[in-house]
């Protein structure tokens with residue numbers, strides 16, 4: 001049954017009754033392509049998804065619309081890029097607001113997709129045939145980061161220039177192809193006109209194109225999987241369903257409106273930052289990467305770049321493979337799987353919160369691997385050693401959860417133990433990011449922010 005009731009706004013906008021009905025039918029059909037006709041009533045529980053997938057979708061749409069408007073005035077030549085942004089800020093009607101909405105939506109997208117990823121992980125929603133969508137989701141998260149990263153350079157201010165210089169330097173440490181890869185993306189050995197043109201093309205054509213295609217597939221897969229995950233029903237329990245229209249769609253519209261209003265209001269109060277024009281001869285001190293890469297930049301202060309890249313690669317690989325090794329399907333749709341899972345996640349998070357700053361401080365003031373291992377190549381003492389130690393810490397956490405009584409008399413099963421290690425990694429990364437943002441001053445020395 002399709003809902004053909006008209007909203008007041010549709011009545012005002014379209015005077016002809018028949019045409020109004022057609023518009024509603026088309027709109028409803030569009031909605032029904034994205035959703036099944038009925039959804040489990042429990043799927044409407046906001047506390048289950050926190051609307052994070054939907055909010056990310058709204059942000060992607062906002063980014064597309066504001067990005068398109070910005071393209072009318074942005075000039076991707078090094079001599080004009082900064083001036084065109086300045087003109088947007090000071091001379092063009094609503095230019096500053098549109099830029100701010102684009103800027104804050106992009107930053108928020110990194111946060112909402114990361115939180116969506118966490119929600120999916122913590123409710124085990126990569127199980128029961130959802131492994132493909134989990135991997136697709138990981139690609140989407142990567143694309144959200146890449147679109148932010150490529151957009152970062154476009155204002156061509158000091159912040160942009162040096163953040164991209166610092167981040168792309170990391171690329172050259174990838175064995176064999178790293179240096180060539182960096183030169184390929186920058187169009188030469190340095191950040192200059194070629195880099196700006198390449199990043200602009202990636203930002204406005206390549207990444208959005210991939211995002212639209214992959215996102216469409218993501219939505220289709222959610223539908224194909226019979227909607228979002230739900231806890232497995234007991235034998236005598238019946239799932240109660242509600243019509244998608246209007247129940248689910250009403251909630252989605254309301255959430256979308258709230259997101260848009262909040263972002264526009266925030267953008268009116270807080271314009272997007274714009275520093276002094278890029279100066280390749282004067283590096284700011286400290287030269288920091290974008291905030292979402294500061295956790296990795298912090299790690300670089302403690303181990304060789306190759307070790308950091310190795311850890312990122314291992315973590316990425318483990319995330320991709322998680323659904324294939326976690327076959328425990330009974331606990332799908334339940335936050336943290338079980339009381340044992342909850343305990344494991346809590347211990348993992350607490351460990352990450354305490355251990356990470358302790359190790360950072362020890363490495364800052366006491367540990368000196370180079371001096372402690374004289375004659376040993378740096379690639380081993382500050383590369384392999386911290387790399388393998390970090391992996392070992394994670395393996396030990398996993399083994400402890402598997403072998404000790406985590407909750408009452410119960411030990412964690414594989415799924416619950418992985419959850420504990422994951423909570424540890426997430427919190428450790430957050431702590432590293434906070435240290436990078438607040439506790440690093442000139443020459444990246446440790447400073448107190450108060």
Ligand code: HEM
Nearest residue numbers: 049053054056057113117125133134137138140141228229
């Ligand atoms: C631009 C980024 C993304 C958008 C717009 C998006 C959108 C959505 C939406 C609207 C849903 C329906 C349920 C919900 O709202 O939670 C969903 C479900 C899902 N997403 Fe995403 N997503 C994105 C990124 C990701 C990421 C980073 C992951 C994980 C790596 C992921 C994995 C999944 C999975 C497995 C489901 C099914 C969940 C379930 O059955 O409970 N998505 N996504």
